[in-house]
Amino acid sequence: MVKRQRIELIAGLCIVLALLVAVLVIWRGPLLAFFGDRERMADFVRRQGRWAPLVTVSLHIMQVVIAPIPGQVLDAVNGYLFGPLLGTLYSMIGVMGGSFLAMGLTRCFGRPLAERLVGAHALNRIDRYARRRGPLFFLVFFLMPFVPDDVTCFLAGLTPIPLVELMLIALVGRLPGIAVANLVGSAVTELTLPQMVIFGVACLLLALVFWWGQERIEESLIRVIAGLTGKH
Numbered sequence: 001m002v003k004r005q006r007i008e009l010i011a012g013l014c015i016v017l018a019l020l021v022a023v024l025v026i027w028r029g030p031l032l033a034f035f036g037d038r039e040r041m042a043d044f045v046r047r048q049g050r051w052a053p054l055v056t057v058s059l060h061i062m063q064v065v066i067a068p069i070p071g072q073v074l075d076a077v078n079g080y081l082f083g084p085l086l087g088t089l090y091s092m093i094g095v096m097g098g099s100f101l102a103m104g105l106t107r108c109f110g111r112p113l114a115e116r117l118v119g120a121h122a123l124n125r126i127d128r129y130a131r132r133r134g135p136l137f138f139l140v141f142f143l144m145p146f147v148p149d150d151v152t153c154f155l156a157g158l159t160p161i162p163l164v165e166l167m168l169i170a171l172v173g174r175l176p177g178i179a180v181a182n183l184v185g186s187a188v189t190e191l192t193l194p195q196m197v198i199f200g201v202a203c204l205l206l207a208l209v210f211w212w213g214q215e216r217i218e219e220s221l222i223r224v225i226a227g228l229t230g231k232h
Helices: 002-026 028-035 039-045 048-064 072-082 082-109 111-118 120-130 136-141 149-156 163-190 195-231
Strands: none
Touching: 002 163, 002 195, 039 048, 039 072, 048 072, 048 082, 048 149, 072 082, 072 120, 072 149, 072 163, 082 163, 111 120, 111 149, 120 163, 120 195, 136 149, 136 195, 149 163
């Protein structure tokens, strides 16, 4: 009887995971557009009232699993709406939930699922450096800004590194960047009009530079990470 209940539980979890993957694959385009619009996200979260913390955590989980999407926009929204401390807390809960889901999905269903969700090219770009390297590579990767750390969650799930260790690495590595993004988001309301203009122009220029040379910038940073962590 216990064995039958266990089989039913595993079957139920598999069905839920299959439905989740189907939703992500079908609605990936609209979700990508939503996560790229800061004002749209902020307005959506604000309208949820007392459910806003739960909504923003859920959005962060989706943002990780629909990788590669920069989470800094949602982090800044959290800082803007909830302040730097609560915003960071909500962001971390969502990021860790999403990281666990991404790592767990690939560990259960293998590389084909990861390639379906994030693309073979995105995985291969990191994999050729991550291969033959251990936990230190992933720690430095999560600490480094402007790299596709959400994609790395899927790749980390394909390694033999224990899931608990990977989650600890993600926690330590992702906290500093998330805290800074929330702090920046919370400080926006305190800026004067000239400061807001300067800040907006600087963000726009940074976004344009990154958009123009995103793959080359990421490739250079990944090489730096590989050089720092060495081979095992």
